[in-house]
Amino acid sequence: MNRKGLVSIIATILGLLAGAILMFATGHNAFEGFMYLIQGGTKSIERIGNTIATATPLILTGLSLTFAFRTGLFNIGTPGQMLFGGLCATIVSQTVSLPRPILLIVLILVAFLGGAIWAAVPGILKSLFNVHEVVSCIMMNWIGYWVIYYVVQDYFPNGNKATESLPLADELTLRSGWLSDLFGGSYINLGIIIAIISVFLIAFILNKTTFGYELKAVGFNKDAAAYAGISVNRSVVFSMMIAGGLAGLAGLSQYLGVATNIQIGVMPSQGFDGIAVALLGATTPIGSLLAALFFGLLYAGRGFMSVMTDIPPEIADTIIATIIYFAATSILVERVLDKMASKKANKKVTTFTETPLMDKDIQNTDNKNESLGFMPPTDNEKKGEE
Amino acid sequence: MWETILQIFPYAIAYTVPLLIVALGALYCERSGVVNIGLEGLMIIGAFAGALTIYSLQNQYGTSVWTIYVGLVVAAIAGALFSLLHAFASINLQANQTISGTAINLMATAITVFLARNITGSGNIVLTVGLAKKNLSGLSNIPVIGSLFFTNSYATTWIVLLILIVLTYILYKTAFGLRLRACGEHPHAASAAGINVSKMRYVGVLTSGALAGLGGAIYLVTIAGEFNGSVAGIGFLALAALIFGQWKPLGILASTFFFGFATTIANVSQVIPSLATIPPLILKVFPYIVTLLALIIFSKSTQAPKAAGEPFDQGKR
Known part of the structure; x- marks a missing residue:
């Protein structure tokens, strides 16, 4: 166990402790709460499937942030990239009719590109004008939020429901009969396969290729990288675009997998949760996979817990937010x-x-x-x- | 046209006011050297604390107006207390301020809805009575200005403008303000001159917490009317206004008014025929796009505090 991993685990324990204290303070039984929370995510094969499905977009956003962190960037624009990638995929799925295998490949490409385009803006601004990517990413999030809001409302409304897009048929999304049947009819989908492939691909790029080495070098020390003949501007834009593309895939797995339509007027929480996933996973691809599964468990189990006890489901969100805080203040743990x-x-x-x-x-x-x-x-x- | 302007002006002002006060808080925070992207979360905390206070006071004492003012004060205190988390992380623990701010945002949303569900059963707290609009007697009779500014205005507007004047004076005309700005520009020089950088930064963060909390509560009593775990992105819009206003009080006043007006036109354009020709999307994304443009245009001559976002380490040169 390396040190970073130890700090992550301590942050998690502190987050869970804070959740327990909050439950006790509001007059609930924390042991019961955690028991039902875990049961809700693992009790049956269907629930396990749902946990994995919930974790899928989190794996990809966590991977997006991991990749950005490793290349010296803070991609806080994942919510906007998710939305735009998801929107692009939805438009293709709604308008173009293709045989399923080709459709799936096109969806993956389009979602990746959508996210990448949305992230390219902060990347270009950073490389050309030295604009800090955190600020421009936040602006892009809100531009995305409103673009999706009006595009969905004007072109793909779901009848009278003004808050969501027209649902897609299962055949037009990542949902797949055999995978669902394998997990007792849960809403697990092909997104998990995309996510796992991405994890290994990103790990390979970061650790085994010259390209990944150059991107990391720019993240470590821009000047040294430039001195070594690496094009810093190009690297920054590429890093942002790959991170954005991963977030776009997260949007694909969320809006054309876990759900079959886009909710508008909501900033997808999976985007920000990606920060927690990346930090908890010690900014490694495999770590993100594991951390996302853990958060998936919390999110998938909270409904069951809320039904069995009267603890509000937001306890899961509170625990995750607290874990982010403790991850940010890890210096305390390290001291x-x-x-x-x-x-x-x-x-x-x-x-x-x-x-x-x-x-x-x-x-x-x-x-x-x-x-x-x-x-x-x-x-x-x-x-x-x- | 004049009729339309008269119609939407009070709404635009009502929308500008929470933006302005939150951006002012952020100004103090960033000028002291700490970046605070947790404004949205702090506003939610303020809205929650205000809603809870007003709700329980009105249940007990009826719907008189003082309950609302007590709610505003409680909201400011709650915001300041919650911002201690950010202050502690970014000043004492030298944490990454973006991550800490994000944690504040997520924690605020989750914990307030969690508590609201425990208290009211649903995640919402609905106020029986919000703040009433008033015409300022005398002033509202002045031609043009009277009907624009002094008709149908909220008392909070004038409170916030007063705070703006006081804070601007403190920032530029007092020794304290100079020290605060020094901590955001060159904390090592400030420290060498005997200024307690940590203390000044605490003041900055707590000010932004209190004002964001107040802003959240003002949004609650003037626009929203109920607490539902969100302040509709005003916190982030305030951040954009801070940048577009180039970290200056008057700049912020202008930028928040711009943004408030654009958002209001977008909100009402469906109802008012003469505005329906402008696509609301353009108006809604306008603040964020001009902020991006401002970042590009001012990238060479930015007025951003130089040390904002960097933890202060006395041993580092």
């Missing part, structure tokens, strides 16, 4: 870990020799610096291995 480690070291020192005090200090500053940067390099990156 405690450092203290524990140095105590251990001190004990050894007294029994053996007095010299290694110096080492301890060096290690401490190292860890401190690691938490300071905009997005700290992971331990893995320092060693240059997955």
Whole structure:
């Protein structure tokens, strides 16, 4: 277990603890709450399928943020990219009739491109005008929010329901009969396969290709990368576009998989939850997969918990938000870990020799610096291995 | 045309006011060197605290107007308290301020709806009576200006304008304001001059928390009328206004008014025939697009506080 992973797990435990305290404080039984929460996500094969389905967009948004973090960017624009990727896929699915295998490939391409276009704007602004991507991403989120709002309302309204788009038939989405049947009729869909392939593809790109190495190099130190002959501007735009494309795929799996239409007037929460997924997954692709499954469990189980007890379902959202907060303040956890480690070291020192005090200090500053940067390099990156 | 303007003007002002007060808070926060994208969340906390206070006071004491003002004060306090989370993370723990702000946004939405469900059963708190519009006697008789500004206005508008004047004075004309701005520009120089950077940044963040909370409650009592776990993106719009206003009080006044007016026209264009020709989409995305354009145009000469978003580490050179 590396250090980053340990910090993630401690953040999760603190988040769950905060959830428990909140449940107790509002007069509920927290043990019962957590029991039903877990049961709601795992009790039957159908519920497991639903947990995986709920986790699918989270895997992809988490992957999007992971990729961006690793290349030195903060892609907070995932909600907008999800919406636009989902909208592009919906338009194709609604208007073009293609044989299913081709349709699926076209949907994947279109959703990826949609997300990538939406993310290219902050990427280009950053590379050409040095505009911070967080600010431009937030603007793009809201532009996306309103574009989807009016396009859906004007062109694909669901009859009298003004708040959603016209539902697609299952054959026109990622839903697939055999996969659903395998999981007892749950709404699991082909999105999970896209997500798993993406995880391995991104891990491969980041760790095994020159292209990924260059993108990471730009994230580490722009000037050094430029000095080494890497085109910094091009790398920033590519990184943003790949991250945006992944978020677009998340939109595909959400709006043409988990659901069969787009809800308008809602910023998709999966976008921001991707931050939690990426941080909890220690900004590694595989970590994102695992973290997303955990959050999927919380989200899929909350309805069941809310029915069995009278705890409001928002407890799951509260726990996830708290985990993000503790992940952001991980330096607190790291300080405690450092203290524990140095105590251990001190004990050894007294029994053996007095010299290694110096080492301890060096290690401490190292860890401190690691938490300071905009997005700290992971331990893995320092060693240059997955 | 004049009739139309007269009709929508009070709505535009009502929409501008929460935007303005939230953006002002954000101004203090960023000028002290801390980026706060948790404005939306802090507004939701304020709206919730205000709704809960007003709801329970009105149940007990009837619907007199003082209940609303108590609600506004409680909302400001609640916002300030909640912003302590962001202050602690970004000042004491040198956390990533974007992540911390996002956490604030998500936590606020989740926890307020969670509590509202525990209290009222549904996630909503509906107010019996909101703030009433009033004509300012005397002033409303002035030609042109009177009918635009002093007719059908809310008392909160004047409170917020007063706060704007006071805060602008403090920021530019007092030693305290100079110190606050110094912490956002060059915290090491400020620290060397004997200023307690952490303390100043706490003041900045707490101000933004209090004003965002107040803004959320003003939105509640003037526009929304009920708490439902959302403030419709005003917090993010305020962030855009802060940037478009180039981190200056008067700039913010102008930009929030622009944005408030555009949003109001978009909201009412379906009902008013002479405005129906403008597609509402254009009006709705207008604030965000001009903010992106402003970021491009001012990218060489930006007025953004230089140290905003960077944790202050005394040992770092």
